[in-house]
Amino acid sequence: MAKNIIETKNLKKYFKCGRNNYLHAVDDINIKIEAGKTLGVVGESGCGKTTLGRTILGLVPSTSGEIYFDGENISGLSNRKLKKYRKEMQLIFQDPYSSINPRHRIGNIIGEPLKVNGIIRNKKQRKQKVLELMKRVGLADNLYDKYPHELDGGRRQRIGVARALSVNPKMIICDEPVSALDVSIQAQILNLLMDLQEEHGFTYIFITHDLSVVKHISDDILVMYLGQCVEKTTSKELFKNPLHPYTKALLTSILVPSADARNIKTEIIKGEITSPVDPKPGCRFANRCPYAKPECVSTNIPLVEVLPGHFVSCIKIIKELEIKNKGEEKK
Numbered sequence: 001m002a003k004n005i006i007e008t009k010n011l012k013k014y015f016k017c018g019r020n021n022y023l024h025a026v027d028d029i030n031i032k033i034e035a036g037k038t039l040g041v042v043g044e045s046g047c048g049k050t051t052l053g054r055t056i057l058g059l060v061p062s063t064s065g066e067i068y069f070d071g072e073n074i075s076g077l078s079n080r081k082l083k084k085y086r087k088e089m090q091l092i093f094q095d096p097y098s099s100i101n102p103r104h105r106i107g108n109i110i111g112e113p114l115k116v117n118g119i120i121r122n123k124k125q126r127k128q129k130v131l132e133l134m135k136r137v138g139l140a141d142n143l144y145d146k147y148p149h150e151l152d153g154g155r156r157q158r159i160g161v162a163r164a165l166s167v168n169p170k171m172i173i174c175d176e177p178v179s180a181l182d183v184s185i186q187a188q189i190l191n192l193l194m195d196l197q198e199e200h201g202f203t204y205i206f207i208t209h210d211l212s213v214v215k216h217i218s219d220d221i222l223v224m225y226l227g228q229c230v231e232k233t234t235s236k237e238l239f240k241n242p243l244h245p246y247t248k249a250l251l252t253s254i255l256v257p258s259a260d261a262r263n264i265k266t267e268i269i270k271g272e273i274t275s276p277v278d279p280k281p282g283c284r285f286a287n288r289c290p291y292a293k294p295e296c297v298s299t300n301i302p303l304v305e306v307l308p309g310h311f312v313s314c315i316k317i318i319k320e321l322e323i324k325n326k327g328e329e330k331k
Contacts, residue, residue, distance in 0.1 A: 004068070005171050005203040006033045006056060011065035011075075013048075013055045023277050025051040027227040028065075030303075033220075035170070036197065038204040040218030040235065042211055042250065046276075048227040049207045050094075053173040056205070057089055058082045070170065087117055090164035094176040096156035100148050100163075107144040109159055110134065113166045133162040137192060154185035161192065171203040178213060190217055211250055215239055223247050226276050226284040229303055233310040243312045246285050283313070291316045 011029045014022040025048045033039045041049045054060050056067055058074065067075040074085055093099030100109050111130040113119075120126040131141055137158045148156055157177060164172050174193065178186040194217060196202060208214050214221060214235070221238045223231040223246065231244040242248045249269045271288035282297035283289070289296070296315055303313045306321045 003035050003071075004032045005035045005070055006205070007031065007068040008056065009066040009068075011052075011055065011067060012063045013051055013060060014063045017277060021277050024227045024279055025276070026055055026062075029222075029224075029229055031222060031232075033171075033203055033205065035203055036201045037219045038197070038206055038217055040214035040221040041205060041207045041224060042209060042214050042221060043224035045209060046226075047224040049209075049224055050175055052224070053091070053175055053205055053207055057091060057173060058085075059091075087113075087119075087167040088170045090167065090169040090172045092157075092160050092164050092172060092174045092177045095180055096153055096160055097148075097180070100156065100159055102148050105145050105147060106134075106139070106151075106159055109148070110162045110166055113163060117167055119167060129166070130162075133166055136165065136196075137162045138188075153181050154188065157181060157185075157189055158192070161189070161196075165196065168200075169202070171205070173205045173207065175207045176209070179208065179210065186213065193217065211253075223250070226274060226279070228284060229311075229313065230285065231310075231312045232303065233307075237307075237310055241307075241310070243306065243310070243317045244285075244314050245289050245291060245316075283315070 008029055008031050011026060012024075013026040014024055017023050027048075029052060031039060041052060043049055051060065055062050058077065058079075062075055065075065066073055069085055069089065072085075074082065104112075107127060107130050110133055111126050114126050114129060115121070120129055127144075131144065134141065134143065139155060139158050139162065143151065143155070148159070151159075160177070177193075178189050181189065190213065193204065197204060204217070206214060206217055218235045221233065221235050222229055223238075223244065225246050231238070231242070231247045238247065239251065242251055246269075269288050274284045274287055280297070281300050283292070283301050286292040286296040293315065301313045301315055303311045304318050305311050306317060312318070
């Protein structure tokens with residue numbers, strides 16, 4: 001059985017807003033990611049995707065729950081104790097313009113983690129390592145002494161990838177790494193990440209709002225809505241058999257490059273978004289769901305395995321499959 005690199009148990013992150021109010025950014029998330037696999041995390045802006053990634057990394061402290069990295073419980077550790085895990089967990093930021101220091105040269109940006117972590121102290125050896133990393137991510141040697149403003153967005157993001165690779169991590173969280181790039185450059189960066197994973201066995205958490213991107217790179221997908229997981233399964237199963245109404249709406253929003261796309265029915269999500277500040281019990285998607293019933297807003301709905309490896313948090317789907325299973329048992 002493959003080993004889990006990352007596992008969370010009932011992970012929560014609330015932000016205080018006001019005297020006694022809390023914004024539920026991440027609410028009761030449970031994930032397991034095997035070594036060398038990619039978990040895609042999708043949802044609308046503001047659903048808690050980025051906060052989930054940063055909470056796992058320890059960049060923001062969790063409110064409650066547990067985080068296990070390579071079998072070790074790292075939740076609640078101080079920055080000093082977390083330092084030994086920093087090399088194993090890296091982050092590729094969304095914006096290649098603001099995530100790198102504009103006053104530093106490219107070579108210094110990529111080589112800084114090697115210096116800070118004491119991996120290569122010799123300046124000449126460190127430069128050689130940086131040049132190797134640059135070559136690995138498709139950056140020319142003559143860019144070593146350039147400044148970030150002299151490069152385009154695609155090459156700036158390659159700097160971010162090279163910087164993450166410099167300490168040879170086991171797990172990399174990719175926080176919408178291609179959303180700020182042109183489509184052709186997106187494909188190059190995605191293929192680069194997949195090639196590096198195949199070569200080095202990296203484990204990825206790939207955060208994005210673009211389902212067409214996550215389909216290309218992910219083994220499993222977790223769909224988030226207002227801090228909660230509403231559906232979780234393999235990438236193949238999600239696109240073949242989406243169950244939650246929110247997931248279905250997300251899938252129909254994918255642009256199809258075909259003249260026949262005009263005949264595809266689009267699920268339009270109507271209604272008011274539930275406030276993530278101290279939300280009441282019940283399904284947080286109920287106000288926008290066309291199938292919502294009174295019971296949807298009266299009690300919290302658990303994430304249930306309705307099919308092998310396919311989890312969903314929806315009363316309608318859970319009841320339908322229960323009725324179907326009972327009918328098959330009678331036969």
